[in-house]
Amino acid sequence: MGYIQTLKRIREGRTDYRKRKAILLGKHVFATVRISNENILVQISKASINGDVVLASAHSRELLKYGWKGSRRCIPACYLTGLLAGKKAKAAGIDSCIIYTGLRGFSSRIGACTKGIIDAGLDVPVGEDALPDEERISGKHIADYALMLKEEDEELYSKVFSAILARGLRPEDYVKHFNEVKDNIMREDGD
Numbered sequence: 001m002g003y004i005q006t007l008k009r010i011r012e013g014r015t016d017y018r019k020r021k022a023i024l025l026g027k028h029v030f031a032t033v034r035i036s037n038e039n040i041l042v043q044i045s046k047a048s049i050n051g052d053v054v055l056a057s058a059h060s061r062e063l064l065k066y067g068w069k070g071s072r073r074c075i076p077a078c079y080l081t082g083l084l085a086g087k088k089a090k091a092a093g094i095d096s097c098i099i100y101t102g103l104r105g106f107s108s109r110i111g112a113c114t115k116g117i118i119d120a121g122l123d124v125p126v127g128e129d130a131l132p133d134e135e136r137i138s139g140k141h142i143a144d145y146a147l148m149l150k151e152e153d154e155e156l157y158s159k160v161f162s163a164i165l166a167r168g169l170r171p172e173d174y175v176k177h178f179n180e181v182k183d184n185i186m187r188e189d190g191d
Helices: 017-028 060-065 076-089 109-120 134-138 140-152 155-161 162-166 173-188
Strands: 029-035 041-047 053-059 096-098
Touching: 017 096, 029 076, 029 109, 041 076, 041 109, 053 060, 053 076, 060 076, 060 173, 076 109, 076 134, 076 173, 096 140, 109 134, 134 162, 134 173, 140 155, 140 173
Parallel strands: 029 096
Antiparallel strands: 029 041, 041 053
16 A cells, blocks of 8 residues: 655644634634734634635734834733724624634633634624633733832843833833723724
């Protein structure tokens, strides 16, 4: 018996065809979350014969337009990117979607993006216990860690939070800053 070669996208670890088939057969609009080393990309797509059609998308770099000074890949940034993508999808006439993670597991950052999409007004079938709590989404854990670090080791504090401090944001004010940016996003009409 000869050697049977596996599909290229399975070999490269890029596609889970069992999940992909379920998405195609279900004919649902789906949201994908891509996390890179510096940014988050949320796309709301519909599968078609010729390939997926992106109906709405948001990139964490877009948060800079709304005044975001924090990290672009932390849990609060994921939530805000999901919120932005959800608002764009709502403006495009989409009412519901499902989360497609592909080969990546469902993590707290994907959960934060999902919570943002839900808060934008889209219906997403997900259990509330799978989503991060409000304190985590608003960045309270970052502010608490910054306060603790500032009291214990000022040098380590300035080293760990150097990028945020260079942008003019004190990490202790993360929650306040998060709420300001969230209000800016919610105030804007859909793109």
